[in-house]
Amino acid sequence: MERTIQREIFEEAGIEVKAEMHYVYNSSFVTDDNIHVLNVVFLCHYENGVAFWKSPDEVEAVH
Template sequence: MSNPLYVINVEAAIYREDKYLIIRRSEKEEHAPGVLSLVGGKVEEKIAENNVLENSLKREILEEVGIEVSNAFHYIESNSFVSDKGYMVVNIGFLCKYESGEPKCVSKDEVSEVHWMSYDEILSNPKAPSWLKASLKKAESVRLRVEKTI
């Protein structure tokens, strides 16, 4: 990427029944190596497309953990931070329902572990960073609202 104004990042709180898919980021990652995280990644520079956030997130999920999620994406939050390389990152989080596939570390350079964890397990895990816990609290609130409407 050649000196962008912003890097756009998307991430997914993927749920299956009462558990969320959590990854441990590879130690090779530039940003937050080795920490527990949601699945996600950068929106790639390419030609204009519709549903760029959703398509980017589905691609990242497949590339990183090898699973499919439903097409119903539920907005959780947006925030920004400065990356370790000094780029301003705009991060957009979505709630996604697991659909198919067995989660695994497809990209060892990006993901070192994959776990299905309950909401309470994540919140009580000392290795879960504060931003993950904050995002999960919002995701759980959205999930409970979505589940009520189904």
């Protein structure tokens, strides 16, 4: 699970996080377009890189 989270954070935000992370909570909701979304939150510690949005339109589309 940790490697998947690290990969997703790097792909989406361009930063690396340490392998030690802690589960915080999860939630789910359905968008106006009837798309089911699962939100899983982990506390991660920064390792390296400069954060940026690779796809800001994805976030806007969900909210």
